[in-house]
Amino acid sequence: MQVFVARQPIFDRRQHIFAYELLFRQGQENFYSAADGDQATSQVIVNSFWLIGLSTLTGGKRAFINFTANLLKNEIVTMLPADQIAVEILETVDPTADIVEACRKIRELGFLIVLDDFVFEPRFEPLMELADIIKIDFQITGIEEQIKLIEMCRGKDIRFLAEKVETPEEFRQAMELGYTYFQGYFFSKPIIIASQSIPKNKTVNFRLLQQISSSLLDLDKLEKLIEKDVFLTYMLLKYINSASFGFRASIRSIRQALALLGVKEAVKWAALIVTRELAQDKPQELVVISVMRARFCELLANEAGYKERGSDAFLLGLLSLIDALLDRPLADILAELPVTSDVRAALLGASGLFQDIYQLSLAYEQGNWQAVVIYAGQLNIAEARLPVLHVNSLAWYKESGLE
Template sequence: MTDPADAGSSELFLGRQPILDRSQQLLAYELLFRNGRQNAANVEDPVQATATVVTNAFSELAVGDALGPYRGFINVDRDFLFSDMIELLPKDAVMLELLETITPDEAVVARVRELKDKGFQLALDDVVGLDDDYDELLTLVDVVKVDLQPLSPDQVRTIVDRVRPTGARLLAEKVDSKEQMEFCRELGFELFQGYYFARPTIIAGRKLDHSQLALLRLTQLLLEDAETAELEQVFKGQPGLTVNLLRLTNSVACGVRTRITSLRHAITMLGRRQLQRWLQLLLFANPQGGGVTPLLQLAATRGRLMELLADKLRGRAADLPDQAFMTGIMSLMPALLGQAIEDILAQLPVPPAMAQALAAAPGAERPGTLGRLLALAETSEGGDPAAVAALLPGLYGITPAGLNAAIAQALAWANEIGRDAGND
């Protein structure tokens, strides 16, 4: 018989959704853990399997490290709440979300108080109403997540009035519009989560400016191992970018003793790998300041994830990981720019395989290896284990364990990129 722990560690599927603060900066992720075998007949104890899935994510996959400065919100049902395994989680890195199915009886209140005394933070999930049974629990939890979807404005106000005296922070979840976000901000909500933050309406109608286009074009040329003369031509059209390149190459950090006076010399001395990383930092930097936006963070994570997954494929072409990275980044450009992918591709010619993967209609199957990798990356972000598992047979060499490890590595890399870009 297969041990539940083995099943949990080998077939864990990890999804994540960003949680933002009032200035729309990334503050945390809700982590969606799914065990692909949890409902299989050979798992005698689903609760044990679920607990193992989550704890293994923080031990074997090092998700705690991958989160970086961001806290991970984790759904907890009643059985898991009372499981000893919950105490193996890193209390400084998680927020335990008490599902709405948990009845706030005396045993639950006592367990929550015990976990609080041990240093854990807790939240109430999917709140649509709070009766008197929640009086004591509200004094213990750190966050109350209010599900906006079924509630009227007056009902939301009632919940806010109920929570405000307790000191718990309010999180608006399932935010689908700018109006909802502004309404909740006026009521005092501090945290936000929902599809609105991944839709083009944030920056509707924005076009690629010359510098952004140049960054994308330079990155693509580097991936194609283009001649230095081609790189020079792009730099020559961007005086500001050129000055920054010369400053970077002349910096003490680069260890260059000879003064750089030409573009060709700068590109040669800096090296293509370091130049590519610098361009990536610039690409992910928020031009308005204040760090990296959630969408840019997602673009960084998706690009790196696809690169790592491409590297695992058997019989792959040598340049596939680099092409996968660019495909992942560009897949979120429509949301970042409020512009159709066809218009973006028209401004930035890419290889046919990449264009086909990116231009597939919503809901349609994405063609080619790049298309399948992009579909897997997108699906993994939703935490649907059945949908993820269905895509793996088409990508020979990628296992559930390999996918999980790549997700953790991609999150860690994107967090590092975000810190570096924020310090530029």
């Protein structure tokens, strides 16, 4: 049996991840359909802490979790680590005296208090006095109302979080209004994480990933892995028969197909297949982002004059979401893969050539144009070339056969 939790990142003004909101999900469908808020929050707590593991979900960042009136009064939150949790008080919670007292105790224990989907009414003032963060729905709350509320809290130790930020323009507007934190589809949709061990087909694909990550690719081993899997054989023949290559000769063996592709193209094909298969129970968006990012990083390396390292840059982009695909810490996964030291370092946050390429790709995806200018300059890439390279990445993804 699988259990599910969706997580959505919350960013600070530098677009660094500050926390994750954990959301109840019944399955891979990325929406919430439960009517019982108590049950939903209880499931999030059980799934996050005792089945999936909070470190897997948040990587050490704080977890925002919705709490109903019943759960607040029953002090369920006191079972959880205060330094890792932000208590989101739902907009449906009536601020009665016992609720205010429960929140006071929770705050004294070290939990952050967040007022969710907040719309000001005088009766909420006791909760505002306890709040660390006020969360405002950016889509339904008028700008004048937002300004009035922010001004009302000026001088108090309260930060504001803009929720449902969906465009670069809305992000810039929220920045100008004085918000500290931001959440919404402009940054990332909720990503669903399930609790399960790697099944056998994922184990095979992980071995394939280990093989293609090696700087000393063994075509004999690659051939043996593929020839034992009908699906992999089919996908290889389908790929080599695509318009991208235009091969007219009949393919008589897997080795012939790999030889016609060449080592670099064979590695890219195998990497695409591995990504797709590892993500078979994940949102398709993860595959799209991984593949496009891989191609974009490769093109950025070429553009920066490092064409000989293009395949490394490709793997860098492709592996950037591998922790989300496997539900395991990135450092643990990389310890099992023979990637080059500079690719590993970049994925783990160390500075260097590949870190600049990686950060430029992320900045462009997120529309962080200030960072784009900085990283493009460091790599000596003309900014006018970036839209061309990004469109190329999308076209290449569509030709890959993964849609």
